[in-house]
Amino acid sequence: MSYHSARDHVGDLVLDCDVVVVGSGASGAVVATELASAGLKVIIVEEGPNIPSAKLGQMRVSESIRHVWRDGAFTIAIPLGDTPAINVTMGRGVGGSSMLTGGVCFRIPDPVLDTWERELGLVEYTPKKMEEFHAHVEKAIHVEEVPKEMRSIGTNLFAEGAAKIGLTVESMRRNTKGCNGCGRCNFGCPHGAKMSVDVSYLPRAVEKGAQIFSHCLVDKIVMDGTRAVGVRGRLLNKRGGAPGDRLTVHARRVVIAAGAWHTPLVLERSGLGNREVLGKNLTLHPAFRMLARFDQEVRGWEGALQSAYSRTLEPEGITYTGLFVPVGVLGATMPGVGLELAQNAKKIGHLAMFGGLIHDLGGGTVHRGLGREPYVTYRMAARDRAVMPKLIRTMAEAFFAAGAREVFLPVLGMRGLDADALKQLRLEDLPGKRFECASQHPLGSAQMGSSPRRSVVDGDGRVWGTQGLYVVDGSVLPTSLGVNPQLSIMTVATRLAWRMPPISAS
Amino acid sequence: MVRNAGEIAKTAEVGPEAHDVDDGVRGRDGLTDGMRDASYALAETLFTTAEGPPDEERLTWLVNDLDHFLSHAGPRARSVYRLCLFAVSSLAPAMIFKLPPFRRLSLEDRAHALERMEQSPVGMAVFGAKAILCILWFEHPASAREIGFDGKCRTR
Numbered sequence: 001m002s003y004h005s006a007r008d009h010v011g012d013l014v015l016d017c018d019v020v021v022v023g024s025g026a027s028g029a030v031v032a033t034e035l036a037s038a039g040l041k042v043i044i045v046e047e048g049p050n051i052p053s054a055k056l057g058q059m060r061v062s063e064s065i066r067h068v069w070r071d072g073a074f075t076i077a078i079p080l081g082d083t084p085a086i087n088v089t090m091g092r093g094v095g096g097s098s099m100l101t102g103g104v105c106f107r108i109p110d111p112v113l114d115t116w117e118r119e120l121g122l123v124e125y126t127p128k129k130m131e132e133f134h135a136h137v138e139k140a141i142h143v144e145e146v147p148k149e150m151r152s153i154g155t156n157l158f159a160e161g162a163a164k165i166g167l168t169v170e171s172m173r174r175n176t177k178g179c180n181g182c183g184r185c186n187f188g189c190p191h192g193a194k195m196s197v198d199v200s201y202l203p204r205a206v207e208k209g210a211q212i213f214s215h216c217l218v219d220k221i222v223m224d225g226t227r228a229v230g231v232r233g234r235l236l237n238k239r240g241g242a243p244g245d246r247l248t249v250h251a252r253r254v255v256i257a258a259g260a261w262h263t264p265l266v267l268e269r270s271g272l273g274n275r276e277v278l279g280k281n282l283t284l285h286p287a288f289r290m291l292a293r294f295d296q297e298v299r300g301w302e303g304a305l306q307s308a309y310s311r312t313l314e315p316e317g318i319t320y321t322g323l324f325v326p327v328g329v330l331g332a333t334m335p336g337v338g339l340e341l342a343q344n345a346k347k348i349g350h351l352a353m354f355g356g357l358i359h360d361l362g363g364g365t366v367h368r369g370l371g372r373e374p375y376v377t378y379r380m381a382a383r384d385r386a387v388m389p390k391l392i393r394t395m396a397e398a399f400f401a402a403g404a405r406e407v408f409l410p411v412l413g414m415r416g417l418d419a420d421a422l423k424q425l426r427l428e429d430l431p432g433k434r435f436e437c438a439s440q441h442p443l444g445s446a447q448m449g450s451s452p453r454r455s456v457v458d459g460d461g462r463v464w465g466t467q468g469l470y471v472v473d474g475s476v477l478p479t480s481l482g483v484n485p486q487l488s489i490m491t492v493a494t495r496l497a498w499r500m501p502p503i504s505a506s
Numbered sequence: 507m508v509r510n511a512g513e514i515a516k517t518a519e520v521g522p523e524a525h526d527v528d529d530g531v532r533g534r535d536g537l538t539d540g541m542r543d544a545s546y547a548l549a550e551t552l553f554t555t556a557e558g559p560p561d562e563e564r565l566t567w568l569v570n571d572l573d574h575f576l577s578h579a580g581p582r583a584r585s586v587y588r589l590c591l592f593a594v595s596s597l598a599p600a601m602i603f604k605l606p607p608f609r610r611l612s613l614e615d616r617a618h619a620l621e622r623m624e625q626s627p628v629g630m631a632v633f634g635a636k637a638i639l640c641i642l643w644f645e646h647p648a649s650a651r652e653i654g655f656d657g658k659c660r661t662r
Contacts, residue, residue: 007528049529059525062523062575062641067527072579074586074634085630150660181660190659215529291632302660328641332633337620338554345644349654373582412633413624433627 002206003050003094006215006235012246013235017043017201018503020220020231020251022266025096026486027473027493028257029197029205030137034497035255036208043249044205045216047236048093053199056099056188061326062186066095069100070261071373077284077364077439080379086286088376090261092213095198097259098486100440102185102306102323103194105143106483107134120478121450122459130491133498137490138154139176141195146337150181152303154352155322157294158395159308161402165394167312167320174306175200175486176368183301183324197490216247216373217289221270221469224366228469245318253468257493260442260475265374266365267471272463273446273456281447282364283480284378284439287357289323291333291408292399293416298352300324311482315357317384318391319482324353333436334408335415344416351408352399356391357441359482360384366445380432388435389427396422407455441485446475461496472496495499521646522566524574536576536584537569543570544595547609551616551637559613564646571642586634593631598623 006013018040021032028044036042056064065073070092077086091097113130116122136144148171151159151244159169161245171380175195185194185442192199202212230250256263260282267273301324310320325333327348334344361381369375380388396407406416409427411434417425450454455478461470472493474485479506481488537545546569553560576584595608601622604611611619624632643649650657 003526007530049527051527055525060522060645062571062638062645063524065641066524066578067529069579071586072575072583072638074579074583076586152660182657183659237531239530299658301655302658304660326641326644326646327650327653329637331644331653332637332640335624337552337624338617339556341552342555345653373660397578412629413626431627433630436633 002211004211004213005050006213007237009235009237009245012248015043015249017041017249017251017490019253019255020045020249021255021257022231023096023257023259023473024094024202024212025259025473026098026197026489028096029098029201030254030490030493031255031257031472031497032210033201033205033208034494035500036205036210037148040503042205042210043251044210044212045218045231045233045249046094046212046214047217048091048214050094050212050214051421053188053192053196056345057190057192058418059188061184061187061328077376077378078154079433080377082385082432082437083378083380084286084432086284086330086378086437086439088284088439090259090442094111094202094212095196097440098196099188099198100186101196101484101486103176104306104321105138105173105175105487106485108481108488112479112481116478122448124459130495133494134487137487137494140389141200141490142177143175143487145171145173145175146307148325150179150304151307152183152300152324153298154300154324155303155308155354157298157352157402158322158354158398161398161400164401165315165397167310167398169308169310172307172309172322174304179304183303183305184326187326210280211404214322215241217243218247218258218266219269221256221266221272223270224349226465227467230254233324250294253470253500256329256471257473259473260445261366261374261376263471263473263475264445267446267456268368268464272466272469274282274452274464277447277454278456279366279445281362281478282366282378282445283360283362283443284364285357285441285480286360286380286384286437287354287355288410288435288437289325289333289353290392290395290399291411292352292396292404293347293350293406294352294404296350298350300351300353301327311395314359314482316355316390317387317482319359320346320354320356320395321484323355335413352404354395356395358384358387358391360480362444362480364442364445382437393427394424412436443477443485446471447478448476449478460499470496470500520563521571523570527578529578531577535573537573541588541591542569542573544591544607544609545572545639547616548591548594548635549643551613551620552636552639553643554613564648568639568642572638575638587638589630590634593628594620594623594635597628597631598617598628598632601626
């Protein structure tokens with residue numbers, strides 16, 4: 001048996017392997033699969049539960065949130081200065097955040113790779129050298145372009161309006177196979193069409209002998225001098241899922257893939273990593289949604305959840321991506337109480353939605369909290385704060401150009417606005433904390449670089465000053481990307497796995 | 507309707523049940539009795555329509571499902587929800603110059619207070635509590651029907 005739940009285990013658990021991978025998300029699954037395929041004995045430890053995709057796809061949206069979204073989606077990056085509070089959503093389960101994506105797959109943009117090469121000295125990360133890794137992952141997770149007929153009416157309306165105001169909208173690529181356009185990819189696909197790593201990679205890892213242990217919490221990396229020799233933690237096998245018996249994994253190589261939120265803490269608790277940099281440089285891609293009401297019925301839930309994007313304003317740090325959210329979430333974002341809320345909720349079938357994110361310059365820091373969970377602060381850079389009103393206003397203008405009657409801005413408590421009211425509104429004057437903001441892309445808190453003074457890991461993911469200890473998740477990406485990072489994280493993880501020096505299989 | 511701590515029945519099953527997941531939290535309550543009552547009052551205020559407040563059974567199902575949600579979602583989710591609920595319970599009445607707690611206000615006053623608070627600089631607290639209540643409320647098949655949501659897919 002290769003899937004194990006620590007909930008079923010009584011007493012301390014001691015394991016031996018060649019490689020222990022901490023975290024089973026987009027990066028951990030990739031590295032585990034690549035190393036298991038190379039003949040190594042791999043153990044993956046995951047804090048969250050193992051919920052098979054077929055079961056997740058049958059759950060209500062809120063059930064998915066309560067079981068596999070970290071903190072039930074209540075995670076907040078604490079705003080500093082004139083910054084919105086940012087609701088950051090992450091996965092917690094076998095498959096990690098890849099279970100929560102809309103399946104969007106962008107390659108690492110060439111200008112981003114150019115920056116890494118020129119300014120950070122990461123000379124192995126050129127577009128040409130990354131080509132084979134991109135192609136390898138795209139094949140493994142079945143990346144395909146979303147056909148136009150799978151777009152929702154809402155997305156088509158945005159595209160129509162966007163064209164009128166000079167934005168180019170293109171079809172997205174996603175990791176899907178047989179998508180029926182049910183508009184709920186983030187909460188589990190009812191037809192198993194999303195090729196998240198729990199479907200695409202982990203079964204291959206298991207086939208090659210990898211073992212996955214869910215409900216395991218890693219506290220520390222065990223070192224022998226400068227060499228990593230395993231991890232220590234707890235099994236979540238006490239009442240209420242609390243930490244119980246001890247977990248010890250002896251390994252010849254340790255791979256940390258706990259995500260940009262937790263990787264810095266695992267390193268810090270172990271006394272590892274450059275303290276000047278570790279936990280800093282966190283980028284989030286702060287994102288905003290726009291709702292628009294049309295006379296016609298839109299039924300935004302019918303169609304691929306995310307199917308189109310626009311990068312026309314990327315020079316200003318703005319990317320627009322199509323999306324839809326469950327009707328309950330829409331209800332929550334509608335202003336009003338009682339009768340007003342009920343009236344607004346009845347408009348849901350007439351609402352179109354689109355989103356935009358900022359290619360941010362950073363400003364986040366992961367701090368060690370009182371318990372084992374971190375607290376995170378985020379101060380939006382002046383350039384990013386300045387671009388926020390334009391990002392929002394342009395989406396509204398696109399919808400009005402397509403014939404929307406009113407728009408609901410991502411401003412707390414703000415009622416619907418018609419086109420004239422939008423013109424009168426000075427968004428620039430609103431304080432940052434009035435804005436509703438979300439993030440699904442925490443990156444960069446254990447960044448890679450060519451200098452041990454300015455980074456946590458080298459270009460091959462090895463923690464500076466150690467042997468046998470690698471970080472492979474989104475925390476190593478040294479800058480934000482300006483696009484959804486799932487494919488980028490998997491591509492970098494593939495490169496790091498292939499570059500790891502051989503160890504003889506035990 | 508003004509309710510006292512622990513008065514709300516915990517057994518109403520007039521909505522969809524939750525799938526079973528073995529994470530060890532069965533039998534553990536996500537809400538204290540006081541939070542149940544405050545959540546009930548908040549939900550009753552949010553989801554009152556022209557026809558009046560929702561059925562007691564529906565609201566009880568909602569509070570029970572919220573309890574289940576917070577049990578499984580973890581301690582941080584419970585803390586954040588508790589903070590939002592506390593802010594609403596204690597600050598919303600002040601928005602209309604009344605004394606807390608929120609749940610002891612008339613339905614009309616509660617609605618007025620919540621509207622004021624939603625527009626205020628502490629509107630984030632309303633948003634936090636409202637968000638999770640709305641997500642659960644609109645999952646109920648009857649609520650979904652009322653707003654025209656049928657969950658159909660776009661098959662090729």
